[in-house]
Structures are given as structure tokens and as C-alpha cells.
Amino acid sequence: xxxxxxxxxWLISFGTLLxxxxxxxxxxxxxxxxxxxxxxxxxxxxxFSGVGLLESELIRMGKGTFxxxxxxxxxxxxxxxxxxxxxxxxxLNFAGGGSFADVIETINAYGIIPEEAYSGxxxxxxxxxxxxxxxxxxxxxxxxxxxxxxxxxxxKGFSGILDSxxxxxxxxxxYNNKTYTPQSFAAYLGLNQDDYISLTSFTHHPxxxxxxxxxxxxWRWALSYxxxxxxxxxxxxxxxxxxxxxxxxSDVSEAGFTREGLAIVPDEQSTENAGSDQARWLGLSTRxxxxxxxxxxxxxxxxxxxxxxxxxxxxxxxxSTTDDHGMQIYGIxxxxxxNKFFMVKNSWGETGPYKGLWYASDSFVRYKTMSxxxxxxxxxxxxxxxxxx
Numbered sequence: 001x002x003x004x005x006x007x008x009x010w011l012i013s014f015g016t017l018l019x020x021x022x023x024x025x026x027x028x029x030x031x032x033x034x035x036x037x038x039x040x041x042x043x044x045x046x047x048f049s050g051v052g053l054l055e056s057e058l059i060r061m062g063k064g065t066f067x068x069x070x071x072x073x074x075x076x077x078x079x080x081x082x083x084x085x086x087x088x089x090x091x092l093n094f095a096g097g098g099s100f101a102d103v104i105e106t107i108n109a110y111g112i113i114p115e116e117a118y119s120g121x122x123x124x125x126x127x128x129x130x131x132x133x134x135x136x137x138x139x140x141x142x143x144x145x146x147x148x149x150x151x152x153x154x155x156k157g158f159s160g161i162l163d164s165x166x167x168x169x170x171x172x173x174x175y176n177n178k179t180y181t182p183q184s185f186a187a188y189l190g191l192n193q194d195d196y197i198s199l200t201s202f203t204h205h206p207x208x209x210x211x212x213x214x215x216x217x218x219w220r221w222a223l224s225y226x227x228x229x230x231x232x233x234x235x236x237x238x239x240x241x242x243x244x245x246x247x248x249x250s251d252v253s254e255a256g257f258t259r260e261g262l263a264i265v266p267d268e269q270s271t272e273n274a275g276s277d278q279a280r281w282l283g284l285s286t287r288x289x290x291x292x293x294x295x296x297x298x299x300x301x302x303x304x305x306x307x308x309x310x311x312x313x314x315x316x317x318x319x320s321t322t323d324d325h326g327m328q329i330y331g332i333x334x335x336x337x338x339n340k341f342f343m344v345k346n347s348w349g350e351t352g353p354y355k356g357l358w359y360a361s362d363s364f365v366r367y368k369t370m371s372x373x374x375x376x377x378x379x380x381x382x383x384x385x386x387x388x389x
Contacts, residue, residue: 021262022300023335025359030331030343031245032059034067036356038349042130043096046217047073048347049247049326050103053373054112054191056245056330063189069113071120071128072182075166076110077102081219082141082158090145093216096134100198100247100326100373101222107193111182114175122167133165197379197389198224200371201232203313208386213371215323224371225387229309233366236342237332239378246329247373248344248365251321255294256364261352263344263360265305265367266293272303301337307366315367323370333359 034055039048047070058066077098085092120128140161144154172181180188205211210223227235239246257263266273268289273296274281281289296302305311315321331343342365344358352358376389 021260021298021353023262023298023359025333025335025341027343028332028334028340029241030333031240031243032056033245033328033330033345034059034065036345036350037070037347038127039070039347040127040129040349042074042128043134044070044074044098044128044130045326045347046098046100046249047071047077047103049328049345050100050373052328052345052347053100053245053247054103056328057191057375058189060243060245061190066189067115069115069118069120071166072113072118072169073103073106073110074098074120075118075162075169076106078137078162079155079159080106082137083155084219085141086145086150086154090142093219094138094141095217096130097217097323099215099218099220099222099323100249100371101218101220103247104193104196104198104373105220105222107186107191111184111186112189112191113170113173113180113182113185117170117173117175118167120166122163123165133161136161136165195375195377196373197376198222198371198373199227199232199235199379200224201227201229201309201312201369202316203309204317208388213323215370217323227383227387229307229312229366231383231386232369232372233362235374235379235383236329236365236372238380239374240329240332240342242378244375244378246378248327248329249323249370249372250325250327250360250365251315251323251368251370252325253322254364254368255290256297257360257368258297259352260298261354261358262298263358263364263368264297264302265307265361265363266290266297266302267305268293270303301335304339304361304363305367307363312367321368321370327358329360329365329372 037048039045051068051070055066055068085094172179200213205226207226207228210225212221213224236246256265268286271278273293328345329342330345333341333343340362341359344360346356346358350356
């Protein structure tokens with residue numbers, strides 16, 4: 001009995017130890033965000049993070065706190081994507097994924113509506129489950145493009161599917177005892193797509209010029225301005241310190257992006273990460289070191305790789321970096337050794353030790369950022385001039 005009790009106490013203590021990160025963060029700058037939401041089983045992170053950016057923008061602008069509808073934007077973009085898919089005879093990525101352009105570049109055309117006016121939950125449950133919807137929409141479109149001649153009503157059929165799953169889009173709605181259309185509500189909020197810009201950093205296109213990032217979810221072929229890596233990081237830090245937040249597209253498939261709210265790039269070549277037995281560490285292969293470091297992430301402070309423009313480009317070229325996930329960067333912190341981390345709002349619900357928030361190291365952000373979207377005024381003047389803004 002005492003042995004079992006001792007074992008029980010040891011397991012509880014051990015579990016608690018494992019659940020506590022070795023990292024201790026001190027906030028340098030933290031900008032307001034709205035509560036963490038849950039995209040659940042849907043590929044709509046781009047909408048949740050893009051909307052998160054807009055909600056924080058409204059706070060920054062002194063408009064107050066709003067809960068905007070992600071699914072309204074998803075709905076509008078499904079319809080736009082279907083039209084382009086048909087025009088390209090099916091030669092376009094057609095899935096639930098998207099880019100920040102699908103949020104920002106549709107404001108003027110489609111407006112915005114609050115969550116209470118369009119939740120997108122018309123299929124009998126209280127969380128987003130898009131597996132069936134995505135298959136039905138893709139199947140419908142594949143049949144459409146497979147016909148020899150399109151009828152003039154195929155778009156009505158497509159919209160009918162969306163009506164069934166997400167609900168009929170209201171032509172107008174009442175908010176705080178006033179009636180709005182989506183466009184008039186966006187005007188009331190003061191949101192204008194021309195105020196925002198997308199930035200990236202790759203060497204296969206000229207710097208300071210815009211290009212369409214070649215990833216499948218950029219189906220709009222939206223343009224991002226290309227900056228050298230150090231200048232992209234300068235923009236991001238300046239934005240946070242000046243009170244702006246950032247929509248952040250990143251690769252999260254790396255071992256260093258954990259479910260415990262941490263994103264780092266451990267250096268398998270560093271002897272700092274070897275532990276007490278450096279001779280054994282030096283005898284390990286790179287793959288064996290990577291496996292050991294994966295087990296150590298979060299349990300001890302690890303030295304990280306120094307990221308260069310060349311490393312970043314190679315990772316993109318060889319598919320090590322892919323366009324996986326959209327999140328919102330809203331702050332900067334440092335760990336107990338003074339290393340800089342970006343504070344990140346995710347859309348996986350209030351999970352992990354930080355309740356849905358992440359800490360991404362400067363190295364990780366340098367290495368794995370695909371693109372960012374932010375307000376133009378957040379860009380330092382010297383860099384804005386180079387971009388012709």
C-alpha cells in the first residue's frame with residue numbers, strides 16, 4: 001500500500017515536472033488581442049488569424065472589442081475559389097486552406113459581419129467540422145469542370161451547398177440596435193484593405209519588388225513585397241513595439257514547433273546541447289542528435305541555429321519549409337537568458353500551458369516565416385521608401 005502510494009506521488013510529481021517548461025518568459029511588449037478561438041476540424045487558420053489581426057486593429061484604433069465572423073469570410077472565398085477553379089478547368093488547389101489575402105483583399109468587396117450574425121454552424125453541432133463540407137464542395141466542382149459545357153446555374157448549386165452547411169448570408173443584420181450590410185459595417189469599423197500589406201523574404205525574386213509566393217494555398221496569386229531577411233525582422237519588431245500586431249504564415253511541421261506552446265530551432269551541432277557526456281554526443285549522427293533534441297525541447301534551454309538568408313531559401317526550395325499554418329503575432333518576450341521570442345496567438349482553442357498562446361524564438365521566426373500581413377504604418381520609414389510606399 002505504501003509502495004503504491006509512493007509510486008502514485010512520484011508519477012504525479014514527474015508528470016508535473018514534465019508539464020512545466022524550462023523556459024521562463026518576461027514580456028517586453030504585449031499588444032491587445034481578442035480571446036483565443038478554435039478553428040476545430042477545419043482548414044481555416046488563415047481566416048482566424050486574419051480576423052484576429054483585424055480585431056486587434058479595431059482595439060488599436062480605439063473602436064473597441066469586436067468578435068468578427070471567420071466563416072463569413074470563408075464562405076465568400078469558397079465562392080471566389082470555385083469560379084477561378086472552373087475558369088482554370090480544375091488546375092488550381094481547391095481545399096479549405098487559403099492565405100491572408102483572402103481576408104484582407106476582400107474587405108472592400110464583401111465587407112465584414114459580426115460572429116453573432118453568421119456563425120457558419122448550420123449543421124447541428126457547435127464546433128467547426130469541415131471534413132464533409134470540403135469533400136462535397138470538391139466533388140461538386142470536379143463534376144462541374146468535367147462537363148463539356150457549363151450551365152449558367154452551376155454557381156447557384158454551389159452556393160446552395162454552402163447555404164446548407166454554413167447558413168444563408170444575411171443581406172443585412174442588426175448590431176447594437178442599428179441595421180448594417182456587410183459593407184456598411186466594414187465602413188463603420190473603419191476597415192480598408194488598402195491599409196494592409198503582405199511581406200516576405202526569398203532570394204528567387206528581386207528584393208523590394210512584389211511577387212506571388214508560390215504555395216498552393218495562394219490561389220488568388222496575391223502579391224507580397226520581398227525584403228531581405230534582416231529587414232523583414234526589423235519590420236516585425238518595429239510593428240510590435242509601435243503597438244501593431246501581425247498576421248503570420250509559418251511552417252509548423254518542424255519538431256521544434258511543439259504542442260506545448262513553444263517554437264524553436266535546436267542546433268544539433270552545438271556542444272551546448274550535448275549535456276554532460278560530450279564525447280558520446282560527438283559520436284552521434286546528425287539524425288541521432290536531432291532525435292535527442294526533440295525529446296529535450298521544453299525540458300531544458302537549448303542553443304538554437306543561427307539562421308541565414310541562404311538557409312531559409314534552401315528550406316523553401318527543398319520543401320522543408322511549407323505553408324502550413326496562419327497565426328497572429330502580438331508581442332515580444334525574452335527568456336531567462338535574454339533570448340528574444342515572439343508571442344503568438346493560435347486558433348486551436350485554449351490548449352497547452354499558455355492557454356492557446358505560443359512563444360516562437362527569433363530563430364524560428366527567421367527560418368519558418370512564409371509571409372506576414374500588417375498595417376502599412378507599422379513599416380519603418382526607411383524600408384517603406386525602398387518599397388515605394
